[in-house]
Amino acid sequence: MADIIVLEKMNKFYGTYHALKDVNLTIAKGEKVVVCGPSGSGKSTMIRCINRLEEHDSGRIIVAGEELTDDEKKIDRVRREVGMVFQSFNLFPHMTVLENLTLAPRLVRKTATAEAEAIAMKYLTRVRIPDQAHKYPSQLSGGQQQRVAIARALCMNPEVMLFDEPTSALDPEMISEVLDVMTDLAQEGMTMVCVTHEMGFARSVADRIVFMDHGEIVEVAKPYDFFASPKSERARTFLGQILAH
Amino acid sequence: MSFDLSLIASSLPKILQGLGLTLNLLAVSTLFGLILAVGILLMRLSRRAWLVWPARAYIYFFRGTPLLVQLFVIYHGLPQFGFIRQSVFWPILRDPYWCSVIALSLNTAAYVSEILRGGVLGVDKGFIEAGKALGLSKFQRTTRITAPLAVRLALPAYSNEIVSMLKSTALASTVTLMEMTGVARTIVADTFAPYEIFIAATIIYLVLVWIIQTAFTLIETYTNRHVRKI
Numbered sequence: 511m512a513d514i515i516v517l518e519k520m521n522k523f524y525g526t527y528h529a530l531k532d533v534n535l536t537i538a539k540g541e542k543v544v545v546c547g548p549s550g551s552g553k554s555t556m557i558r559c560i561n562r563l564e565e566h567d568s569g570r571i572i573v574a575g576e577e578l579t580d581d582e583k584k585i586d587r588v589r590r591e592v593g594m595v596f597q598s599f600n601l602f603p604h605m606t607v608l609e610n611l612t613l614a615p616r617l618v619r620k621t622a623t624a625e626a627e628a629i630a631m632k633y634l635t636r637v638r639i640p641d642q643a644h645k646y647p648s649q650l651s652g653g654q655q656q657r658v659a660i661a662r663a664l665c666m667n668p669e670v671m672l673f674d675e676p677t678s679a680l681d682p683e684m685i686s687e688v689l690d691v692m693t694d695l696a697q698e699g700m701t702m703v704c705v706t707h708e709m710g711f712a713r714s715v716a717d718r719i720v721f722m723d724h725g726e727i728v729e730v731a732k733p734y735d736f737f738a739s740p741k742s743e744r745a746r747t748f749l750g751q752i753l754a755h
Numbered sequence: 756m757s758f759d760l761s762l763i764a765s766s767l768p769k770i771l772q773g774l775g776l777t778l779n780l781l782a783v784s785t786l787f788g789l790i791l792a793v794g795i796l797l798m799r800l801s802r803r804a805w806l807v808w809p810a811r812a813y814i815y816f817f818r819g820t821p822l823l824v825q826l827f828v829i830y831h832g833l834p835q836f837g838f839i840r841q842s843v844f845w846p847i848l849r850d851p852y853w854c855s856v857i858a859l860s861l862n863t864a865a866y867v868s869e870i871l872r873g874g875v876l877g878v879d880k881g882f883i884e885a886g887k888a889l890g891l892s893k894f895q896r897t898t899r900i901t902a903p904l905a906v907r908l909a910l911p912a913y914s915n916e917i918v919s920m921l922k923s924t925a926l927a928s929t930v931t932l933m934e935m936t937g938v939a940r941t942i943v944a945d946t947f948a949p950y951e952i953f954i955a956a957t958i959i960y961l962v963l964v965w966i967i968q969t970a971f972t973l974i975e976t977y978t979n980r981h982v983r984k985i
Contacts, residue, residue: 561887561888563884563887563888582893586890586892587890589887589888589889589890590889590890592888593888594885594888596881596884596885596888598881600879600881600882600884600885601885602882602885602886602899602900603882603904603981603982604903604904604907604978604981605981606981613889613891613899614889614890614891617891617895617899618889618890618891618892618895646980646981646982647981648981648982659885662889663888663889666889666890
């Protein structure tokens with residue numbers, strides 16, 4: 511399978527703080543990768559470098575065949591092929607659900623409005639909320655908003671989906687409705703990179719688990735191996751902490 | 756001292772003869788001021804120092820000096836210079852109406868650009884990032900996400916500025932313009948009854964402010980319709 515994301519010796523600094531240290535990671539098309547680790551370990555920073563919401567300071571990032579540099583055109587090309595779902599949903603509050611979903615296809619892909627709306631309704635149906643199309647985000651629950659955000663990213667027909675702690679801002683009873691949608695998406699063959707603390711999801715969906723700590727990738731393993739016999743002491747400590755209850 | 760209600764009533768229609776000029780000054784200066792403010796805002800938000808510093812200096816100067824002084828400098832001060840009297844701008848700069856419009860526009864632009872900047876800075880970064888992640892260009896993000904949200908955030912402060920501008924138009928009476936305050940002062944000079952006449956002017960200003968406030972409340976309700984819950 512072709513590699514869709516390649517990170518080579520990537521480093522990132524915030525001032526003097528070394529946020530990402532020599533990160534190497536290759537993700538193949540169709541792969542589902544879950545990134546976990548303690549807070550402050552660089553998981554979000556790494557995933558945000560993949561569509562250049564953060565700029566890396568050294569090393570190489572190649573996404574969908576394009577190397578990310580200062581070239582704005584290339585960045586825009588990469589972003590078109592990479593969907594992203596945020597912890598805080600980030601739906602445009604002044605647009606209806608349907609307008610949120612059709613904005614980028616119309617402006618970026620130059621899709622005709624009627625066609626963009628048809629595509630939007632298709633994805634709203636897939637995330638099981640077609641009846642909310644004409645509401646504003648503030649009228650929806652958190653779980654519904656996050657499903658709209660997933661649908662919005664899918665409307666661009668991306669090659670990869672990035673999830674940055676998609677369930678961390680949700681009330682507990684809404685987490686499963688979002689994870690269900692993500693599981694469906696994984697089963698349909700979407701390439702996914704998910705930063706999440708949902709270990710049940712990681713276990714059932716991930717092809718590989720990437721464990722990070724202090725800006726480094728400490729361990730990459732298949733879910734069964736990672737949970738049953740983590741190789742590093744840091745991963746054992748982390749799993750002990752989050753699976754204790 | 757006697758208080759003459761009938762004098763208030765009889766002076767109202769006379770003062771209202773200045774209403775047209777008051778509204779004209781308000782509308783024209785607000786429009787020019789807004790256009791200028793957007794330009795200054797873009798300079799102020801730029802990353803280039805040679806654009807930022809002139810904008811900051813402009814804002815500092817026009818917020819830092821009295822509008823009355825700015826008006827006098829333009830109307831009384833500039834004609835001291837021969838090259839201005841000989842320039843193509845002289846027909847404009849010798850006209851008290853245009854001098855008032857220029858002073859009001861330049862002054863309000865400084866405030867409005869800061870009001871708009873507050874709106875832009877108030878827009879949640881997450882929405883901009885969502886726009887980036889969807890592949891929208893910088894121009895598309897600015898026009899479709901930042902600007903509409905910033906305007907909504909800036910509206911309450913902007914309505915304040917319009918009310919303030921209405922009252923500032925009264926300063927045009929100091930350079931001979933017969934807007935409402937100018938008319939009122941003329942009547943006072945004839946009748947020696949400042950109390951009644953200025954009360955009449957006050958009533959008209961209050962009605963105008965009420966109309967402006969109500970209009971902005973309606974606009975705010977409309978633009979914030981997405982915030983209301985069902």
